[in-house]
Each structure stands twice: as structure tokens, then as C-alpha cells.
Amino acid sequence: METAKAYRGDLASWKRYLEAQLGSVVRVQDLTGPVIKAALAEMNNAELAPATRRRLVTTLRGLCRYLVLESRLPVDPMAAIQAPRTPSRLPVAFTDGQISALLAAAQAEDPKARPAAPLLDVVIVLILAAGGLRASEAAGLRLLDYRPGDEPSLRVLGKGRKARTVPLDPGVAAQIDIYLAWRAEHAAGDADTTPLLIRPDGRALTRDTISYRINRLYARAGIVKPDGEAAHALRHTYAVSMVDVGVPISEVQQLLGHESIATTGIYLKASAAHLRAASAAPSAARLLTGQ
Incomplete structure (x- = not known):
């Protein structure tokens, strides 16, 4: 669709x-x-x-x-036209401080929202940044896709209608549980097949609505929005953090739902750049360079 x-x-x-x-x-x-x-x-x-x-x-x-x-054109006019080359660039990953600022903004009521929904905003950030979902995947979640318990997880329907299971940190699951109590007060129904993420008026969130809410959070947290889709930088952050802590690239591929491991491979380069930047932060490194 x-x-x-x-x-x-x-x-x-x-x-x-x-x-x-x-x-x-x-x-x-x-x-x-x-x-x-x-x-x-x-x-x-x-x-x-x-x-x-x-x-x-x-x-x-x-x-x-x-x-x-279909014989409606005698020749293909696109045969001699080359697609513009996309410049090679590493995916942007947020720092821990930026994610903290984003969560702090989500937890505070948006003064311009009518009505505000901080519990929803927190869950959106967590599902994207701690679950690595695409915005469209988050919008497609149903109640039955969230599996609480000792090993909480999300069942995600990705590209090509391929399902994958994304494990959740217990702290993330606890926030989803809190959100579900709010959802019960605003939802039109509680059938397992109804959307997990809903607006305060009970309607399902769309990919565009999620992007809008994330953009609002960036602005309120003082974070410059990276190029591309607003929510995708949180997915990049999830992927880079997985590589940073040593998760094998093949497992990162499965968690992200990538068809090809070559697509996931870019996060190896992004992680290396991320770690190099982090290594410059300690005071000892600054002392060695005389700064």
C-alpha cells in the first residue's frame, strides 16, 4: 500500500x-x-x-x-537518460545526549499541541530509537504485535510484507505498558487488530503524522533535523548503537529487516566514525593535543 x-x-x-x-x-x-x-x-x-x-x-x-x-510508445524515451547519482554519505546517528534531550522534550507537554500527548510521543521515540523501526512500520503496528512479558518484543511487518521480531528492553516495554493505559482511554476499540499507536482523538497514526511529531520534538529539543525523513535518523541511531556494542552485522541486518547485508554494511563505517568522534571526547586526549 x-x-x-x-x-x-x-x-x-x-x-x-x-x-x-x-x-x-x-x-x-x-x-x-x-x-x-x-x-x-x-x-x-x-x-x-x-x-x-x-x-x-x-x-x-x-x-x-x-x-x-504495451505498444503505446514506439521507443523508450528513458533509455538514454541516466538517474542522478546519490552522493555517498554515512547515516547520521544521534548522541546519547541528543536522545536524552529528545526524550525530555517528549515527556513535557507540547504547548502548541491540542491536545498534548506526551505518553504517545515518548513511545514513538522509543519504538524508533530503541527498536529501529521505520516510521511506516511503526504506523502499521497492531495491538497484538506488542508482546509483553519477561522477554518483551514487537512483531514488525516490514518491506515485502516480511515479518521480523524485534526484542525490547524491559524499560522500553514498561513505557509502552504505561502508554497502553492512556490508549485505553482514547481508543475506539481494543481488538487485537486495532492500531497500537493512536492519536488523542482515537484515529490511527500514519507515517506522515509520526514524522510531523518527530519534527516537532526535534525543534523543541533544539536538535537540527538531519537530511531525509525525520524519523529515519532514529533508526540509524539504533543501528549504529547495535554495531557499537558488538552485535554481529548479520544480526543487525535481521533486526532492521534489510533484504541485503550490503545495505546494513554502511553502519560498520558509520560506527567507526562514531567511535572515532567519541574517542576525542576524553580530557586526556585534549591534553595530549594541547587543547
Whole structure:
């Protein structure tokens, strides 16, 4: 469902950019190399992120390939168009101090929220930062997916509808238990299949709502939002912390729900950079450099 929604959003973006070049409603026969390249140039002028432009190109490439197979286009106009290269960068991981500040902000009522829901905000931060979930995965959690007890965990439905089990720290589980009492007062129902995370009005949280609440917490905690999706930096923090404490990369892959271990491998580099930065913190290191 999320993939289809993202695909429709990309095509809507292409429609706007192509129609800006054509000055009229775009038709299948208007999908030519020159028109597409002009739209791409406009995307560059709009300063869309390279990763966003790369995704848009991939979406249109798939559509054009389909139209050629259906004999609705004589040739593939995307054949000679290269996707923008995404610059290589390490994932951003927050420090312990930043996570503490974020939790402190979550625990305090947001003066601009009507109504405020600090118990919900705390659980959102913990599920993302101490469970490593994507925002879409957190939004998709059901009551039955939370498993309390001596070994608390979350059953997570990830990409490709693949399920995985994420163990939870007892302290995180205790916060979820406190939240559940609040949830019982605000939920329309308590069936096992109803959403775990709900708004104060009883409606389910969406990925966009989670991102909005995380962005508000960043601002209130004085944390500069990293590039990319707001909530994803907390997932990065979880992954880097797992590598920092020596969890094998294959196990980190399973915890994150990555299809390929190569995707998880970037956290090895991020962890090394994280540890190098930490090693510069002790006073002895500053004394050695004369600072």
C-alpha cells in the first residue's frame, strides 16, 4: 500500500513538471527524450535532493518500459537518460545526549499541541530509537504485535510484507505498558487488530503524522533535523548503537529487516566514525593535543 502510494506521488510530480514544459495536459505521446530532459532540468533548478530525483527517474523509467511493452510508445524515451547519482554519505546517528534531550522534550507537554500527548510521543521515540523501526512500520503496528512479558518484543511487518521480531528492553516495554493505559482511554476499540499507536482523538497514526511529531520534538529539543525523513535518523541511531556494542552485522541486518547485508554494511563505517568522534571526547586526549 505504501509503495503504491509513493508511486502515485512520483507520477503526480512528473505530471506537474512535464505539463510545465508542455503548457498543456501531458499525454502518452508527449513522453519524449527532450521533454523529459527539460523536466529534469527544472527539477535541478528546484533543488530537489539527488535521492528524490533518482527515485523519480526510476519511477518514470518503469512506466515508460511498461508503455513500450504495451505498444503505446514506439521507443523508450528513458533509455538514454541516466538517474542522478546519490552522493555517498554515512547515516547520521544521534548522541546519547541528543536522545536524552529528545526524550525530555517528549515527556513535557507540547504547548502548541491540542491536545498534548506526551505518553504517545515518548513511545514513538522509543519504538524508533530503541527498536529501529521505520516510521511506516511503526504506523502499521497492531495491538497484538506488542508482546509483553519477561522477554518483551514487537512483531514488525516490514518491506515485502516480511515479518521480523524485534526484542525490547524491559524499560522500553514498561513505557509502552504505561502508554497502553492512556490508549485505553482514547481508543475506539481494543481488538487485537486495532492500531497500537493512536492519536488523542482515537484515529490511527500514519507515517506522515509520526514524522510531523518527530519534527516537532526535534525543534523543541533544539536538535537540527538531519537530511531525509525525520524519523529515519532514529533508526540509524539504533543501528549504529547495535554495531557499537558488538552485535554481529548479520544480526543487525535481521533486526532492521534489510533484504541485503550490503545495505546494513554502511553502519560498520558509520560506527567507526562514531567511535572515532567519541574517542576525542576524553580530557586526556585534549591534553595530549594541547587543547
